[in-house]
Amino acid sequence: MLSLKYINIKSFNENIAYLNKNCLEYAIEDISALSQVEIQTETSKIYAFLQIVEDESLVASNEIGLNREAFTDLGESEGTPVSISLAAPAPSRAALKRKIAGNILSPQDYKFIIKDIINRRYSNIDIASFIVAGGTFISANEVLSLTDALVNSSKIDWKYDNIVVDHHCLGGIPGNKTDIIIAAIVGAYGLMIPKTVAKSTTSCASVADTMGILTNVHLTQERFIELAETNRAVIADYEPLDIAEAVKSISNVERHLGLTQQEFLLTSILAIKLSAGITHLLIDIPVGEKSRVKTTYEAIRLRKLAEFAGDRLGMDIEVVITDGQEPIGNGIGAVLEARDVVQVLKNKPNAPQDLLEKSLFLAGRILEFDPKLRGGQGYSTAEEILKSGRAFEKLNDMIKAQGKKEQPVLGEFTREVLAPESGEITAIDNMQINRIGIWAGVRQNTGAGIDLFKKTGDVVKAGEPLYKIYTATPEDLELAESVVENSTAYTIKNNL
Amino acid sequence: MLSLKYINIKSFNENIAYLNKNCLEYAIEDISALSQVEIQTETSKIYAFLQIVEDESLVASNEIGLNREAFTDLGESEGTPVSISLAAPAPSRAALKRKIAGNILSPQDYKFIIKDIINRRYSNIDIASFIVAGGTFISANEVLSLTDALVNSSKIDWKYDNIVVDHHCLGGIPGNKTDIIIAAIVGAYGLMIPKTVAKSTTSCASVADTMGILTNVHLTQERFIELAETNRAVIADYEPLDIAEAVKSISNVERHLGLTQQEFLLTSILAIKLSAGITHLLIDIPVGEKSRVKTTYEAIRLRKLAEFAGDRLGMDIEVVITDGQEPIGNGIGAVLEARDVVQVLKNKPNAPQDLLEKSLFLAGRILEFDPKLRGGQGYSTAEEILKSGRAFEKLNDMIKAQGKKEQPVLGEFTREVLAPESGEITAIDNMQINRIGIWAGVRQNTGAGIDLFKKTGDVVKAGEPLYKIYTATPEDLELAESVVENSTAYTIKNNL
Secondary structure: OEEEEEOOEEOOOOOEEEEEOOOOOOOHHHOOOOOEEEEEOOOOEEEEEEEEEOOOOOOOOOEEEEOHHHHHHHOOOOOOEEEEEEOOOOOOHHHHHHHHOOOOOOHHHHHHHHHHHHOOOOOHHHHHHHHHHHHHOOOHHHHHHHHHHHHOOOOOOOOOOOOEEEEEEOOOOOEOOHHHHHHHHHHHHOOEEEEEEOOOOOOOOOHHHHHHHHEOOOOOHHHHHHHHHHHOEEEEEOOOOOOOHHHHHHHHHHHHHOOOOHHHHHHHHHHHHHHOOOOEEEEEEEEOOOOOEOOHHHHHHHHHHHHHHHHHHOOEEEEEEEEOOOOEOOEEOHHHHHHHHHHHHOOOOOOOHHHHHHHHHHHHHHHOOOOOOOOOOHHHHHHHHHHOOHHHHHHHHHHHHHOEOOOOOOOOEEEEEEOOOOEEEEEEOHHHHHHHHHHOOOOOOOOOEEEEOOOOOOEEOOOOEEEEEEEOOHHHHHHHHHHHHHOOOEEEEOOO | OEEEEEOOEEOOOOOEEEEEOOOOOOOHHHOOOOOEEEEEOOOOEEEEEEEEEOOOOOOOOOEEEEOHHHHHHHOOOOOOEEEEEEOOOOOOHHHHHHHHOOOOOOHHHHHHHHHHHHOOOOOHHHHHHHHHHHHHOOOHHHHHHHHHHHHOOOOOOOOOOOOEEEEEEOOOOOEOOHHHHHHHHHHHHOOEEEEEEOOOOOOOOOHHHHHHHHEOOOOOHHHHHHHHHHHOEEEEEOOOOOOOHHHHHHHHHHHHHOOOOHHHHHHHHHHHHHHOOOOEEEEEEEEOOOOOEOOHHHHHHHHHHHHHHHHHHOOEEEEEEEEOOOOEOOEEOHHHHHHHHHHHHOOOOOOOHHHHHHHHHHHHHHHOOOOOOOOOOHHHHHHHHHHOOHHHHHHHHHHHHHOEOOOOOOOOEEEEEEOOOOEEEEEEOHHHHHHHHHHOOOOOOOOOEEEEOOOOOOEEOOOOEEEEEEEOOHHHHHHHHHHHHHOOOEEEEOOO
């Protein structure tokens, strides 16, 4: 038996066990690193991957060290005697290999794979191979099986509501923080909208980041349920919630890879929404040459796939295909996006009109999930709620309930990017805007970002500012400028 | 500036930097784990992935800890002041994404990808995604580009020999340790055969394991070159050699995944052989329903691919397609396989005849790379060298030069598996034999293994032993027995 030691290192979602090279229990040279071991106490058992330590003061030869993930999973105190043994291959390993070889897997296979991911039997290497193989080829029935397996047993059961709504945008569009405006309108109307949001894989700021500027989005499951029931609207990061555990592991690896494979993304979204007890879901698929979904054909394929899965898994899914050709709103980056959202909800005349219009359109479609509302009344009802100030009031309720944040600070280093020539703006490249934002540090600093002064259709004079970049450090500004040098992201046609 | 600290943990080939949660340099909550950072001293720069530590005694807030891989790479002493900054995305990341999306990459793309792998810009997650995506679809030209990129600049240049030969078997067949016999024969003949061998991905024991029973296979590059030149034959693990660095990183991840995707495997083999300065290579592709290559059609496809790459990369490649329907030799597991090899080289009458025949056939083909030998004389020359005892003498030279090992010990827990009925043996399932061996612990204990008493075509009586399992612990024996319960791996036809 080895003595348990806590090694307070947070790894990347993997259980790691640290063994000394001279471990008394095992001849370490016979165990290749990243072998998986079974770690057992009298009452508890976990799996972990091995790393080898040569420093007695870190992990002695009669000890086993566990990183934060593993130590928490095992739930025993330091010094507890534990036994270890080499783990047999994870039960779903054969299925994983069949998927990599391009086969179609059964619902049972997916159940086993997801169970192994939840039990941390998969390393991140295994998860990456599952994502790439599954993203390369997955059938509609497999999307169903995988989604179903991802939901598993952790579904939230809303006691008092038959209609629980949410909205998800298949992303990739800079700005585009309709979510917060929609939640405020729908909540003010009285439909329950318990919104779960995730970190972004490719965009500058996620809804979690932007809402995180205004209020605390890290809620416990109990608090999330309580706020949804009392407040009708709540926006929370799904990570701390006890739902869809395997989606978290998969998304982490996707985010590291910067991958957004449509089918896989869809299974994760549906699994999270089903787990959150959503009964009616509106999915927005923006289409644009420089957004995630590039053609209407592809958007329709995804729409049908979502409808197919929704029908069979018992969630009412409606899909709208929208214009994804340029950023929505003016601000890009959490602080600037939050400013846009508040301007819209406050009915400010300078609020970005595209963000306002899109929010009303989507909120209207969601309101029509309510059978009491006549078809066609959604938009005008949403507009009335916004104009009356009730939506802004609802946002304030949400902020108050979730916890108010300090006034946010914009990055102090700035540069205006000017139009190189006069003419009409005919296109703004979403991907290039995201790139500029990421190099400006939006992922590390909420105050970093881009403020757009011009949109498609606007006419500019040479030397007029197109947008302004904000960064937290001079180095970030330099990096962002080096990206702008390749392209400003704006196409200007000067045949006036 | 942070102060450098050595954290003596060996991770899985990744550079890891440990930062304290309260790090003075960075607001850690803004950096998601597995972000890559650039770590710089005045004279040195490396990349590493972040992990977060909460324990001041492990890594203080003014320190940066580096694991063994990173600390060795940086090559600075503890206490050295280092600066860190968030790393820009690895230059080849866009190419990796294009590969995952199913595109054909250019030679330049592969150069960048391999450079990033060598510079540890890729996490194991990234490498896994590259392997799975590349293994799913790769064109012949890409095989060429990838192989070329893997060889890079580290080629061994043999000064005194124009013909430098080697042999590689595309594996999957239990037993089958022709390599050692071939090296002894070819070396005794006088051709230079500097054999590089790797750990096995799927088999019970690799050539490195089996040769490792007789002698030390972990040689430095200098020693490897010296022994090849003085002794003509040498067998060494390629890991400690300074060649094909990226192959090592890729193979480690493949081994963890248990993946053997043909094209990828081929690129690795060719890259290692080219880097080792091999001019003439014989590739053996065993074909069998239960071996790695299942059809002659597939074997021919791989043969042509190997010939295509060899022609363009300047290595004379000959491919032979052999019978891979059952194990070769009697012993499976390092100790038992070493016994078979020695029996053949000692010309013992009880030496396994299939191993003997196959070794002579392959060695004969290699000898014919020598222009001085008339076509058709290879086999008889190989046979003459073996029968005369000169091959065994050569093995002894090799063992003496590389370092003799203690007498190996077979596992002390054994069980004979008996024929359930009388009849003729019509098939032995390679995969099931490998499975039994792996569960018997061959990967952890060299003395574990299976000794086959019967081969295809033999007639057995019910109750007669088919084979004997050896394990190092009673638990391993139980595990192996549980696999045998599903299937003994033997098909017996009793219509006599």
